[in-house]
Amino acid sequence: MSSESSLFSHRWLPALLLAPLMLLIVLFFYVPVFQAFYWSFFLEQPFGGGSEFVGLQNFQRVLSDPEFWGATGRTVIFMLTASSLAVVVPLMLAVAADRKIGMSYPARNILVWPKGIAGASIGVVFAFIFNPFVGLMAPLNVLFPGLWNPGIDGTDAFVTLVAAHVWSGIPFNFVILLAGLRSIPPTMYQAAAMDGAGPWRRIFDVQLPLIMPQLFLTFVLEFTESITSVFALIDTITGGGPGGSTTLLVYKIYVDGFRGFDLSGASTQTAILMVFVLLLAACQFFFLGRRINYER
Amino acid sequence: MNRFTLAAVAALMAGAGSAQATNIEFWYGNTGPVETAIKAQCDAFNASQSEHKVSCVGQGSYEVSMQKAIAAYRAKNHPVLIQFFDAGTLDLMLSDAVEPVQDLMPDVKWDSYIAGARAYYETSKGKLFAQPYNSSTLLFYTNKTELEKAGITETPTGWEEIIEAARKLKAAGHACPFVTDGDTWRILEQFSARHGLPIATKHNGYDGLDAEYVINSTFAAKHLANLVEWRKEGLVRLAADTKAGNYTAAFNAGECAMMEQSSGSYAAAAKAFDGKYELTVNMAPMYKGYERHNTFVGGASIYVMKGHDKPEIEAAKAFLDFLRKPEQQMFFTANTGYVPVTTNVLDAIAKSDEANSPKYATAKVGVESMNQPATADTRGIRLGFYVQFREVFMEETQKAFAGTQTMQVALDNTKKRGDQLLRRFEQTYKGKQLP
Numbered sequence: 001m002s003s004e005s006s007l008f009s010h011r012w013l014p015a016l017l018l019a020p021l022m023l024l025i026v027l028f029f030y031v032p033v034f035q036a037f038y039w040s041f042f043l044e045q046p047f048g049g050g051s052e053f054v055g056l057q058n059f060q061r062v063l064s065d066p067e068f069w070g071a072t073g074r075t076v077i078f079m080l081t082a083s084s085l086a087v088v089v090p091l092m093l094a095v096a097a098d099r100k101i102g103m104s105y106p107a108r109n110i111l112v113w114p115k116g117i118a119g120a121s122i123g124v125v126f127a128f129i130f131n132p133f134v135g136l137m138a139p140l141n142v143l144f145p146g147l148w149n150p151g152i153d154g155t156d157a158f159v160t161l162v163a164a165h166v167w168s169g170i171p172f173n174f175v176i177l178l179a180g181l182r183s184i185p186p187t188m189y190q191a192a193a194m195d196g197a198g199p200w201r202r203i204f205d206v207q208l209p210l211i212m213p214q215l216f217l218t219f220v221l222e223f224t225e226s227i228t229s230v231f232a233l234i235d236t237i238t239g240g241g242p243g244g245s246t247t248l249l250v251y252k253i254y255v256d257g258f259r260g261f262d263l264s265g266a267s268t269q270t271a272i273l274m275v276f277v278l279l280l281a282a283c284q285f286f287f288l289g290r291r292i293n294y295e296r
Numbered sequence: 297m298n299r300f301t302l303a304a305v306a307a308l309m310a311g312a313g314s315a316q317a318t319n320i321e322f323w324y325g326n327t328g329p330v331e332t333a334i335k336a337q338c339d340a341f342n343a344s345q346s347e348h349k350v351s352c353v354g355q356g357s358y359e360v361s362m363q364k365a366i367a368a369y370r371a372k373n374h375p376v377l378i379q380f381f382d383a384g385t386l387d388l389m390l391s392d393a394v395e396p397v398q399d400l401m402p403d404v405k406w407d408s409y410i411a412g413a414r415a416y417y418e419t420s421k422g423k424l425f426a427q428p429y430n431s432s433t434l435l436f437y438t439n440k441t442e443l444e445k446a447g448i449t450e451t452p453t454g455w456e457e458i459i460e461a462a463r464k465l466k467a468a469g470h471a472c473p474f475v476t477d478g479d480t481w482r483i484l485e486q487f488s489a490r491h492g493l494p495i496a497t498k499h500n501g502y503d504g505l506d507a508e509y510v511i512n513s514t515f516a517a518k519h520l521a522n523l524v525e526w527r528k529e530g531l532v533r534l535a536a537d538t539k540a541g542n543y544t545a546a547f548n549a550g551e552c553a554m555m556e557q558s559s560g561s562y563a564a565a566a567k568a569f570d571g572k573y574e575l576t577v578n579m580a581p582m583y584k585g586y587e588r589h590n591t592f593v594g595g596a597s598i599y600v601m602k603g604h605d606k607p608e609i610e611a612a613k614a615f616l617d618f619l620r621k622p623e624q625q626m627f628f629t630a631n632t633g634y635v636p637v638t639t640n641v642l643d644a645i646a647k648s649d650e651a652n653s654p655k656y657a658t659a660k661v662g663v664e665s666m667n668q669p670a671t672a673d674t675r676g677i678r679l680g681f682y683v684q685f686r687e688v689f690m691e692e693t694q695k696a697f698a699g700t701q702t703m704q705v706a707l708d709n710t711k712k713r714g715d716q717l718l719r720r721f722e723q724t725y726k727g728k729q730l731p
């Protein structure tokens with residue numbers, strides 16, 4: 001690592017090699033982002049027949065719209081419940097798989113497989129698993145008719161969504177957390193065990209503190225991911241219903257913009273959502289990131 | 297960047313294949329048997345002459361087709377012909393992106409289209425904007441076999457009779473007497489139209505962009521509240537209450553005994569019932585004391601988009617002419633259950649030896665339903681951001697069905713949110729006149 005730039009002595013070559021990727025990022029990220037911010041100050045006709053500058057009127061309208069706050073509230077609830085579970089569940093699995101218990105080797109492998117399944121496919125499968133007549137809950141419905149029906153009851157639909165999200169988040173977080181656990185020198189446990197620490201004590205006093213960087217990473221990624229990546233699940237499992245109970249902000253933007261042709265309203269909400277996600281990540285780094293010790 | 301290159305290469309290759317023929321694209325949104333019929337019509341058109349060639353591109357749904365058309369139009373890469381559904385009529389009329397078919401082809405006898413189908417797609421001054429294509433309307437389906445099992449020999453026609461029949465079915469142990477998905481088109485729009493009730497002021501927006509919703513104060517509000525009560529009583533089921541999870545599938549499988557559904561569903565129901573149950577199809581039910589008016593035309597129509605050169609427009613005209621031919625309309629009706637909406641085709645069917653064949657069953661009753669006496673409120677719906685309004689209606693009424701708010705509160709909220717949409721639409725198209 002003596003001289004990083006000595007590999008490419010040519011002045012333009014690095015820029016040239018980077019150019020295709022930068023072009024893609026500009027084309028598919030920065031241009032649309034700019035467009036969304038731009039449109040949020042206009043009333044834009046879908047077919048581009050004309051647009052009117054309205055200043056902050058779109059923001060005023062969106063920010064005083066109870067539907068927007070409803071969707072934001074649901075987004076926050078989802079973020080807190082689903083992302084916490086999507087880290088805690090893989091953490092338990094990783095701690096278990098890290099120990100020398102039966103099946104831990106195959107489990108380390110098998111638990112990664114769901115990573116290969118697209119969000120939309122997970123949605124289709126979970127819609128079936130939680131079907132009130134043929135799914136997992138069907139026997140309960142026979143005993144207590146009407147107990148479980150995500151097609152009618154908003155809470156049931158929300159629970160289904162959280163379950164599907166947690167399941168789909170297992171592989172990635174599991175790999176990261178397991179890698180963190182595997183990198184802890186075994187001598188640490190041995191020393192702790194010699195000092196009389198039981199298994200639980202070793203988890204809380206040795207393992208968890210030492211995988212803080214990994215836990216932090218998974219939390220940051222989960223919190224931001226849960227806001228946007230849930231789209232595929234909503235679209236396939238609930239379609240935002242029943243009664244809007246699973247219309248999270250990201251889905252509301254899609255419905256307003258692409259199904260309702262309200263480009264300005266959707267752009268305004270996109271701008272707000274983007275600022276929210278950036279603030280969230282900044283807060284996490286500011287308040288949590290500083291306390292994490294990356295040195296071992 | 298790549299897409300443009302690919303498109304250019306594709307265009308070159310296609311051009312090389314047929315040197316003189318003008319190539320145009322037609323985008324549609326249907327899937328399943330309807331898509332098969334559309335493709336068959338495209339192939340038949342291309343085989344019938346060599347001057348023009350139309351490529352029919354399926355987009356998977358009306359909404360997706362529209363999204364892509366908006367993006368393509370902004371990129372000046374749009375198709376010549378696009379099929380679009382009823383709810384987007386006003387968006388397209390004000391878009392300045394389409395050429396009214398009546399301007400483009402003034403010589404066509406557009407008055408051969410029945411009034412019910414024309415009114416939805418024409419300006420308030422009577423100029424037709426789009427050529428009606430797959431037209432449907434709301435009909436009332438019953439499973440006669442199941443009804444007879446419960447001792448109901450006469451097919452019910454009014455809501456009072458339907459509920460009486462539903463009570464008998466329930467008493468006979470039937471779990472799902474009447475099923476609906478609570479869709480806006482079915483339980484609000486078509487109900488209001490045939491009962492002669494307005495959906496919004498200004499004759500549903502035909503007389504100006506400053507219309508306001510009235511759905512919370514018409515008789516439709518009472519009917520929707522009734523649906524909630526009937527569901528509590530176990531007479532009416534929602535799609536999510538059925539084992540099939542989809543109300544048409546639930547009816548077709550025999551799980552539910554009655555439903556209100558588009559005429560476009562007839563082919564599938566008849567096929568599913570074949571040999572097991574007897575099917576009846578009639579005009580959608582009325583309440584006692586209300587005079588029957590026409591139902592709206594549903595389905596979709598074809599628009600010609602602006603910004604194309606003369607040969608392409610000629611090709612588009614030729615294809616539209618082809619689709620209007622009686623034998624093509626009859627082919628489409630027979631294969632899909634959609635309703636022919638020109639008088640000459642209806643005459644041709646009546647004169648043919650298959651006049652009473654089940655494949656034309658919906659044509660007769662569907663047209664009869666659309667031909668009922670009209671009022672200024674039953675021409676159609678000319679309201680802005682209407683697709684979004686449908687979503688709002690579904691969301692609020694679902695809450696009422698789930699019991700978290702009353703139907704009246706749901707409809708008051710729907711009106712409030714709907715009016716906000718209308719005001720924003722009005723502002724978005726400020727300075728534009730309704731054609």
